[in-house]
Amino acid sequence: MWTRRLRSRARLLSVFLPVTLGLSLVVALGLVGVGRTAPASQDRPDRPASREYVDIASVAPAPTPQAGPGASTGSYAEDCGRNTEGHRNADNVVFSPGVPGGAHHTHDYIGNRSTNAHSTNASLASAATTCEDGDHSAYYWPVVRRLDRAGADADAVGGGRDGNTGAIVTAASVRVEFRGNPAGPVVAMPRFLRLVTGDPVAHLNSLPQVHAQWGCSGHPERFTTRYTRCPAGSGVTRTFDFPSCWDGLNIDSADHRGHVVFPAAGGICPQNTFPVPQLRVTVGYDLPPGTPYAVDSFPEQVRDPKTDHALFVNVMTERQMAQVVGCLNEGRNCRGDR
Structure with missing residues (x-):
């Protein structure tokens, strides 16, 4: 009896052992292959894949629109600082009013010093500002982080809890500029107008509204929707161009976009x-x-560079906005001051 059992076990081993070893070898080789070829975003969901970075030298300059005979060719620049004060939160008063942490990523703010989820038109109008010309408007966008350094908010909402790891980088420079229209004169923005540029869900959006413009200093008008690698002496830039065709009636809309659109x-x-x-x-x-x-x-957007975006709430007084419009329509280059 024992002899028959041993012979039966031997036959089973002769059949299944080669199969088991073969499967183990396939699995092992497959794992090695994954380790070699998987993009960084799969190995580390908090880090973009290497294909999301591009050398600026390979980016062609964007075409510059030619101004027509009735163009408003002036400009108005103002200094609102670069958020050295560290005004940051994971709120979004435009998309998620009244919801602390509703952005699920951290925003940098300049201008209005009070902007948060609970801001109202009245609170924004009465708050202090970082803008030298007294503009109380709110300007904000997601922070950029170095991935080779640990962030101080690894356990915080908007930071590590939402997949946003790394040390926040304070901007070296921020330029705020209002420009005219190449086809004709401009009219004043109404107070408390909301503007949005870019699409924070572009990674998964079937109809993305991408307006991300990554670049490098010293390489004007070279923009890409991927992260840029810049040469020595040149720094990474983000350029936010906002929509500028207003419906003439509303300061906001259901999707926060329909009341102000981009020109053709x-x-x-x-x-x-x-x-x-x-x-x-x-x-x-x-x-x-x-x-x-x-x-x-957002966590599910895997830090895709195409998701870059920015928001603006106009809190300029009528007098301040009239000054901006006058500079643009008269072809003057102005700089705001108090």
């Missing part, structure tokens, strides 16, 4: 919309060449 080529605004001063904010960072970095995003 040449600056032409769609029918029944009116050109307002076009806001451009350029943020620069001093990052040594080769430094790994990424923007904050």
